[in-house]
Amino acid sequence: MPSDLSRLLNALGLIAVDTVLALAFIDQLWFRDLPCPLCILQRAGFIAAGFGLALNLLFGPRPSHYALTILGAAAGGTIALRQIFFHIVPGTGSYGNPIFGMHLYTWAFITFVLMIVGSAVLLLNDRQFARMEPWSSRLDVLSLTGLVTFVIIAVGNIFSTLFICGLGICPDAPTGYLF
């Protein structure tokens, strides 16, 4: 896999993560669907998983960067699965509004699994790691868009979580912003 193709696929993957996190923000701000503590931690899982893709764009593709993506997605997927189990028995309720028939935590679990599978597929090709030319630190438009949006969303989540949870532990079902 040429390094250009690797850069393109990592940029597209990071933009996909940006899109997921942006949709979560839209659900929170537009539909006033405040995230629960586990939902917030799943957002953190997406940031943890996207982090490896961001490092691939900044430093060039390395197996360790894909490992960060896989481990981050595994952690986020575990949290999402825990929330699915919490509501899986009929009559035990749910959290938030369903979208296209499934709740956000179920979509999150599916997305985490797809990230793990996608990273494994990208890892299959060794040629991306054996490039001869040095990795150019100059970012193209797609990579820069993915990275800048990713940083903005990470910082946005710091303030969003502060407004919902304050400096302590988050309430199980937040009803409004503290500030």
Add this chain to the structure above:
Amino acid sequence: MMSLPFLLFACGLAAGWFSQRGVAISFWIAGVVVMLVLFRVHDSDVLNIAL
């Protein structure tokens, strides 16, 4: 407290942006550890399912 993982990941991204790969990965590890600790703190209910 709950915003701490995001803060650590943001610091890691900033370190990466300034070519500090080792520092970036250290922030990532700290962020994941804090995330898992917070998960443990909030995961206090017993699941009523048989696996």
